[in-house]
Amino acid sequence: MKIAVLGAGSWGTVLADLLVHNGHQVMLWGNSQPVADEINQAHTNRHYLPEFAIDPAVEASLDLEATLADAAGILFVIPTAAMRIVAKQVAAVLAKTGAKPILISATKGLEQNSHKRISQIIGDEFPAELAQSLVIFSGPSHAEDVATHDITSLTVASENIKDAEWVQGIFMNEYFRLYTNDDMVGVELGGALKNVIAIGAGVLHGLGYGDNTKAALITRGIAEISRLGIELGANPLTFMGLSGIGDLIVTCTSVHSRNWRCGNALGQGQKLADVLTNMGMVVEGVGTAKAAHELSAQCNVEMPISESIYRVLYEDADVHEEIDRLMQRKGKRELDFQRY
Numbered sequence: 001m002k003i004a005v006l007g008a009g010s011w012g013t014v015l016a017d018l019l020v021h022n023g024h025q026v027m028l029w030g031n032s033q034p035v036a037d038e039i040n041q042a043h044t045n046r047h048y049l050p051e052f053a054i055d056p057a058v059e060a061s062l063d064l065e066a067t068l069a070d071a072a073g074i075l076f077v078i079p080t081a082a083m084r085i086v087a088k089q090v091a092a093v094l095a096k097t098g099a100k101p102i103l104i105s106a107t108k109g110l111e112q113n114s115h116k117r118i119s120q121i122i123g124d125e126f127p128a129e130l131a132q133s134l135v136i137f138s139g140p141s142h143a144e145d146v147a148t149h150d151i152t153s154l155t156v157a158s159e160n161i162k163d164a165e166w167v168q169g170i171f172m173n174e175y176f177r178l179y180t181n182d183d184m185v186g187v188e189l190g191g192a193l194k195n196v197i198a199i200g201a202g203v204l205h206g207l208g209y210g211d212n213t214k215a216a217l218i219t220r221g222i223a224e225i226s227r228l229g230i231e232l233g234a235n236p237l238t239f240m241g242l243s244g245i246g247d248l249i250v251t252c253t254s255v256h257s258r259n260w261r262c263g264n265a266l267g268q269g270q271k272l273a274d275v276l277t278n279m280g281m282v283v284e285g286v287g288t289a290k291a292a293h294e295l296s297a298q299c300n301v302e303m304p305i306s307e308s309i310y311r312v313l314y315e316d317a318d319v320h321e322e323i324d325r326l327m328q329r330k331g332k333r334e335l336d337f338q339r340y
């Protein structure tokens with residue numbers, strides 16, 4: 001089966017390699033000729049994955065039409081900021097060919113200004129028949145660990161469980177296990193909002209806080225993610241799963257996490273602009289912090305940790321003052337969701 005992977009960064013490259021390992025034909029679409037040449041000739045992508053030997057059967061290309069031709073599935077693995085523009089390009093090609101592949105998104109974030117989830121962007125850009133096939137691919141999974149075949153489990157969510165099962169079937173192998181879910185809202189929000197909390201976990205680490213503090217952040221982080229998710233129609237139990245607490249744990253504790261590393265550098269006193277320049281990869285939590293700040297205000301849902309992280313990122317707030325502000329809030333019930 002042919003799968004088109006869109007986005008030749010760290011996650012797209014590793015997923016392309018995994019799909020070849022599973023016996024599929026893969027074309028990996030990127031926007032840089034030197035990167036495509038390196039993948040095709042040296043079978044490496046050193047900027048994103050310095051140590052990784054890519055299966056030589058992964059074919060990289062800058063030609064979108066050739067990449068999409070005869071693909072049974074199209075996997076989007078590009079930053080949220082590029083999702084709408086790439087979706088438009090893909091929709092135009094499919095309108096011309098009349099092909100109806102399954103759409104899959106591994107991207108985690110909320111769009112700036114619109115606050116839309118990836119499924120809503122896809123819904124805007126594709127005809128309903130194609131958009132309804134969308135499967136969200138999310139969960140605790142750093143590319144660096146999947147590259148070494150570390151055992152990894154994810155969630156695949158779709159309104160149409162048959163499409164989620166199809167995606168489960170093409171990706172599952174001896175080191176990669178997927179579970180299906182029909183709660184797209186919960187799975188998408190868990191994957192997007194955990195990146196904001198992970199910046200906070202990095203900040204705490206950079207400031208020298210210990211394990212109690214990090215555990216408190218993770219636990220109260222999932223509480224506020226769930227609070228917004230429930231308001232937006234998610235199944236509360238999704239936040240106890242791989243795409244919820246699972247992804248929050250890995251992103252708040254792994255040195256591979258770009259969001260954690262960004263926060264760690266901020267905690268050590270570096271400036272956000274310098275941190276983002278030096279990272280050379282997407283740090284989704286920065287954009288999503290702004291979208292979450294606006295969305296939670298619009299929904300009248302309290303997200304105090306995300307709010308403090310937003311102020312540190314966008315209003316140059318002092319991290320110590322933000323920590324004091326969080327600690328000095330009036331005492332609350334632990335289970336403070338509106339329905340309790």
Ligand SMILES: NC(=O)C1=CN([C@@H]2O[C@H](COP(=O)(O)OP(=O)(O)OC[C@H]3O[C@@H](n4cnc5c(N)ncnc54)[C@H](OP(=O)(O)O)[C@@H]3O)[C@@H](O)[C@H]2O)C=CC1
Binds near residue numbers: 106142143
């Ligand atoms: N890395 C990981 O471990 C995981 C990442 N994710 C999610 O996957 C998504 C992608 O992340 P990741 O691979 O890490 O990001 P990277 O920063 O490693 O790579 C992003 C890739 O997308 C490309 N790109 C950006 N804009 C466009 C565009 N308009 N057209 C074509 N290609 C474009 C970049 O190209 P260029 O270099 O030229 O800018 C780059 O190759 C994010 O939403 C992330 O949260 C999810 C799970 C794990």
Ligand SMILES: O=C(CO)COP(=O)(O)O
Binds near residue numbers: 195198247257
């Ligand atoms: O989503 C991820 C792990 O599941 C990747 O997180 P980072 O973008 O912080 O590296």
